[in-house]
Amino acid sequence: MGVHTTNGIQGVSVSDDARNASARRGKKGLLIGSGVGVVALAAAAYVGACYHYKDAIPEGTTVAGKSIGGMTSEQATRQVLTLKHPNASTKANVTAGDQSFDLAPASAWKPDAEKTLDGVTEFSLSPGRLLDQINGGGEKIEPVYSVDKTALTTLVKKAAESKIDGAPKQGRVKFIGGKVSIVDGAPGHGVDEKKVADAIASGWPKKTDYTTELVEKNSDASDNAVQAFAEGDAKKAMSAPLEVSANGQSVTLTPAQVSDVISSTTGSDGKPAIKVDTEALLTTVLSRGDKMRVPAVDAKVVWKDGQPSVVEGRSGKEIDESKVAKIVGDALVGDHKATLAMKEQKPAVMAKDVNVEALPSTSMAHFESPFPTGPSQQARIHNITTAINRLNGIVVQPGEQFSLLRALGYEFTKESGYVEAGTLQGGLHLDGMGGGVSQVSTTMYNTAFFAGVQLDEHTAHAVYISRYPMGREATIWNPGIDNKWTNDTGKPILIKAHVESNKVVMDFYGTKKYDVATRTSGKYNIQSPKHRTVKNVKGCENTVGGGVPGFDVDVYRELKSGSTTVRTEKIHTKYKPDDIITCQN
Known part of the structure; x- marks a missing residue:
């Protein structure tokens, strides 16, 4: 072995045998290194895939029967927080001495999203978990609820004071018409509401009957x-x-x-x-x-x-x-x-939440709502079109609650593009800003109804309007009357809506979770309209015809998965009579 220089680079000279041996070792080393490199690359790809899917809930995952598959943790949290306690109708019965009272404790139990979703979205190197996240195979999760002891104690206190004979009378101040009046208190007997609340918190809903003693109680305030x-x-x-x-x-x-x-x-x-x-x-x-x-x-x-x-x-x-x-x-x-x-x-x-290339292309629900036309209806049609243009193209993410009032910007003002048109206010037909938007609300409600999504809040018109489905319609008013539903499909929903000739047309594009069947009862508790004279009301319109009777009606929505009925919902509507109005002055 000797030292030599080639092109100015100092190196080491070796014999041919040594050089050949070194080459053989080098090839072997290269093969071993390549194997390690492939394994390293595969491992890195696997870890990367695990990290990529760490916040993706596997398809098929449900909470209380509601799909959260494909949602992010944030979306699933919104979904969980909309859940109602499964024992909402289960009461707790309390016996105190020779008296008893009951209460519905469920409102004091709130869904705990953090505990419910613990471990559902997290970084994991488990191959089984990764396959579930990629291919689906989610679990059925039961929601975790946490009790609010303060709220439960208040429920017990109110129930006891309203139902126990001889309960203490609470001294308080009442505010009526801008004046102050005093309600004197008086002692009585009741229960130790904190003690009862603790017992219910630890036993309900498995245990529904509780026993306690009557105790002497004073008014909370002297x-x-x-x-x-x-x-x-x-x-x-x-x-x-x-x-x-x-x-x-x-x-x-x-x-x-x-x-x-x-x-x-x-x-x-x-x-x-x-x-x-x-x-x-x-x-x-x-x-x-x-x-x-x-x-x-x-x-x-x-x-x-x-x-x-x-x-x-x-x-x-x-x-x-x-x-x-x-x-x-x-x-x-x-x-x-x-x-x-x-x-x-x-x-x-x-914008980052919407993948244009992956927009849903299948309509999961379609609804059309016809409206009257003609010169006298142009203001109303203008308002309907203004509202529809605001809704067209909205994407509702999984777990998100849609609010129609919020989507329309809350205000039906001139600055928002609306004009005065016919409305129903307090049983009277009056002009008001945004008149006609209730037609949009009714269309939205029915599209959500047949899409099978979770219906959260709606208010029917006070009187029956014949162009709307009986018991299956919704008004809207700012503030206080909204139209809300939650996307519980596990996939985004794209709203497409437009005005076509004499009708409002709306589609929800997405992945339908349930097939929907519906039936409507007949009218019952029918009430005849009365004659009423209304004085000095601006914009008052005289009734044309004989008014419209009031009645009760029930609509049933059946949600089915294949041949299995998942649940049946009952929507009760009570319509007041549309009285025969004569306007004066």
Whole structure:
């Protein structure tokens, strides 16, 4: 062996035998190295696949019979949070001495999404799990519910006080028409509600009968405490109008209006305080403040020359409901100026969430709703078309709850593109902004109905309108009357909708989970319309014809998987008579 230099590079000289041996060893090493490399590459690919599918729930996975296969953890969480306790109708019966009362505890049990989905989406190197995620083979998961002890104790307390003879009478303050009145308290007997709640929390629903003793109880607040509250904070709350501001807009509520959205409550310290009904307050405020929120706009699909593309959504602003009660409560005992806190409202669907190339191409439900035409209907048709154009192309992700009010931007104003047209308000046919949009709501409700998705919230018209399916229709009103459903199919749903000649046409494109059958009962509890004279109501319209009777009707929706009926749902509707109206002045 010697040292030599080739092209300026110093190297080592070896004999031919040594060189050949080295070459043989090199080939063997190369083969071994290649094998290790292939294994390493395969291992890396496998780990990569496991990581890629770590947040993908295997197809076929269900929670309480509802599909979450293919969903992300976030989507599945939304789905789980919509679940109702399976024992919602199971009551707890409590015997106290020689008396008894019952209550429905289910409302105190809430689905625990984190515990329910624990381990369903996580990084795992299990081959079986990876195959399930790729090919399907999910498990049937039973939801985990957690009990809210405070809510359960309140349920027990209310049930006992309303049903036990001789229960203590709670001293409190009532707000009526802007005035303060006192309800005197009185001692009585009842139960130790915390003790009973603890027993129900540990035994229900397997155990439904509970026994406890009657105990002497005083009113939660003493007469002196109620009197002091009435003369102090309660009196101040009614002393002046309340100015409520949000997003730069203000509305003023009179003391009488404020009294409709507050009450008194007694804390654990025995002192009364003002309790604000957040939902009622916001309903009142938002009915007058059309700029108090800016709804988020979801990404949606648009078509140009037959080719789909995605328009990005944008965030909005909404009132932070969790802070309303404290802000308003403080204002009522302060300067009567309540500036509500705002928070960002993010789009439910972003452009990145929509894969244009994988848009569903099969209609899972189709519905058409005809409407009257002619010169007198043009305003109504304009509103219908405006609303339909906002809905066309919306993608509802798995586990997402669709809100028609939110999708339409909440407000039916001139700035939103609407005009005045015929509406039903308090049993009267009056012109109102956005008249006709209920036709869109009815079309949406029926499309969701036949798509077999989870129906969450709808309100039928107060009176029967013959162009709509009896018992299978939905109105809409801002605020307070919405049309909601949840996509529980496990796959995205694309809404396609348009106005065609004299009808609203809507399709849900997606993967249908159930076949839907329906039947409708006959009319019952029929009530004849009455003659009514209405004075000094702007836009009032005289009834043409003899009015429409009121009645009750039941609609049944049967969800089937093959030949198996998964469940049958009953939708009960009570229509009031559409009275014969004569307008004066």
